[in-house]
Amino acid sequence: MALETVEGEASPPPNIAEAVNIQKKPPPESPQNVWTRRMVILAFWAVALLLGMPVWWKTTEVYRASLPLSQMTDWAEGKNCKPVFPLRIAVKAPMLSSQEIETIIRITQHALDDLNDFSAHHLRLVPADPIIHRMSIQEIQEYGNKTSSQRNDSEDISLLLNLKPSFGSSTSSTQLQPYAATLDIYFPNNQVPLSTATSSPLANFIANELQALFSEEQASLSYLMASIPSVAQTSKSKALSSEMATKLSRRSTRSFKYAPTYHLTFSLFTAKARPSAWEIEAALEEYLSPLLASLSIISNFTIDSQVQLYATFSPSIRQPEFDHERQAWTVRKEDLGGFINAAEWPLSPSIGAGPTVNFILYVPDSAQSPLLIAENGGNSWLVPQWGGIQIMNLPFSADGSTRPTVLTNDDLRPAMHVFSNQLMSLLGLPDTPNSLPLKLSTLTRLHTTSLLSSASSTLGALARLTQSLTSIAIPDSVATSVTTTLYRLDAACTDMKEGRFASALENARVAEAEAEKAFFERSMVGQVYFPEEHKVAVYLPLLGPVAVPLVMAALKEIRLLVRGRRVQDG
Incomplete structure (x- = not known):
């Protein structure tokens, strides 16, 4: 049997197999297409860089007005103003000749200079103007309260020294x-x-009296200046005794911070239904208005009053205890701080722009009257930086029927005197000398120094803020307030050096208000708490989808360009 041989299909030629396996490639781009693509990419980049970036930069630019940072820092460091207090004392002596007056002034001035140990505060004796010799005491005071522009004088008169010969007496008084x-x-x-x-015994006597008269003012100014770092570096303070330092510290803790306007609230709280009214308007007009008129050279005052019946004690304190020895009810001193029933008594902490000074007249229940303080037997006390409280113990019968329904003007006289003294303490008036105009003059100089320091430190804080936060906005209103502050500070410092203290206080008050206005500008305060990380979180989701295609296309074209040049060079 014959075997047949089956031959398989013939294998393709090698060159055909290689052609099948080779991957097909796109046709090469024409130079025109490459140029068009690159122009398109370049156009996108041009729009982004030449149009998009400037528009974004302009619309997101933070406006920063130019500030005189060096001047602001110098004021904060106390380099631009060294507080001095030249007090002008006019000497009036109608019975002496002009030559005798000049001799007394010359000798007394030397004695004063020898006694003075606080160079920033010095007394200057000058002859009284001829017009003063013809004035009464009231006219002289009004003359001294006028501004320099009103009386055509360069300095305020701090004190009038009236020399009067005393016949038949061998000692001075x-x-x-x-x-x-x-x-x-x-x-x-x-x-x-x-x-x-x-030298002269009379000159030494006058010098000692003047030094004693202004000793507390010198101590107060020295204490205030020592507590201000910028001022303490440039001024030599006066050495104070521990008693005086404690006294001044207690006063600064008790008194209100200076404000151009204070609101006075007078409240009548009664434990029962009587008394239910009081003649507060007449009492304020007679007993308090003269004091407020004198204080108006420093601050303004607004007044309101209120009455509340059935006012109970605060539940946080112990109830009054009966003292058999005094035959009176007593409340302990440690309970005075919680005497006010803040939960039920309608006492607003602040009304209007200025701080509120509260004065409370409390009439206790007949069953707990008279009501006194256990430790000292008093019936009034101060609450530091808040107000004053006066307990009025009215006469009563066993059933309380004799209690008056209305507190008259005469009934309120003792309370109004207490409230007047409490107001002066809360405003920081010194205890000495025993002359209201001199106390007000001292308070004027104290407030001027404090306001100058406050405005200067605020300017320094604003300068540090703008330098540390470079992205914070500085509107033109801030620059305007800073310029006004610097101008007023210069004016106040000049006024102080020339003895115009009323004008210095007004300039310092405006400077402090403008500095606070600049520092607490709303647009600036809002951006202080907006860090840079927030900006990245806002812009990244918007710019990312646009930037990625542009960057990748640019990198691809750069690679193709580099590869083409290598091929040409190879």
Whole structure:
């Protein structure tokens, strides 16, 4: 049997197999297409860089007004103003000749300079103007309260020294007017020094009296300046005793911070239904208005009043206890701080722009009257930086029927005197000298120094803020307020050096208000709490989808361009 041989299909030629396995490639781009693609990519980049970036930069640009940072820092460091207090004391002596007055002034000035140990505060004796010799005490005070532009004078008169010969007396004496800045000095006629004298018992007496008169003011100014770092570096403080330092510290803790306007609230709280009314308007007009008129050279005041019946004690304190020895009800001193029933008594902490000073007249229940403080037997006390409280113990019968329904003007007289003293303490008036105009002058200088320091430190804080946060906006209003602050600070410092303290206080008050306005600008405060990470979180989702295609296309074209050049070079 014959075998057949089956042959398979013939294998394709080798060149055909290689052609099948080779992957097909796109046709090469023409130079025109490459140029078009690159122009399109370049156009997108041009739009992004030349149009998009400037528009984004302009629309998101933070406007920063130019600020005089160096001047602001210098004020904060106390380099631009060294507080000085030249007090001008006019000497009036109608019974002496002009030559004798000049001799007394010369000798007394030397004695004053020897006694003074606080260079920033110095007393300057000058002859009284001829117009003053013809004035009464009230007219002299009004003359001294006028501004320099009103009286055509360069300096305020801090004190009028009225020299009066005393016939029949061998010793000198003084009398300070309580409601005028006038010190009357009575001296023996034989103590008038000769024109060639270099010392005199009368001059030494006057110098010692003036030094004692302004000793508390010097201590207060020295204490205030020592507590201000920028001022303490440039001024030498006066050495204070521990008692005086404690006294001044207690006063600063008790008194309100200076404000251009204070709101006074007078409240009548009664434990029962009687009394239900009081003649507060007449009492304020008679007993408090003169004081407020005098204080108006420093601050303004608004007043309101209220009455509440059935006012109970605060439940947080112990109830009054009966003292058999005094035959009176007593409340302990440690409970005075919680005496006010804040939950039920309608006492607003602040009304209007300025701080509120509260004065409470409390009439206790007949069953708990008279009500006194256990430790000292008093019936009034101060609450630091808040107000004052006065307990009025009215006469009553066993059933309480004799209690008046209305507290008259005469009934309110003792309480109004207490409230007046409490107001002066809360405003920071010094205890001495015993002359209201001199106390107000001292308070004027204290407030001026404090306001200058506050405005200067605020400017320094604003300068540091703008330098540390470069992305924070600085509107033109801030630059305007800073310029006004610097101008007012310069004016206040000049006024102080020239003895115009009323004008210095006004300039310092405006400077402090403008500095606070600039520092707490709303647009700036909002951006202080907006860090840079927030901006990245906002822009990244918007710019990412647009930037990725542009960047990848640019990188691809750069690779093709580099590869083509290598092929040409190879």
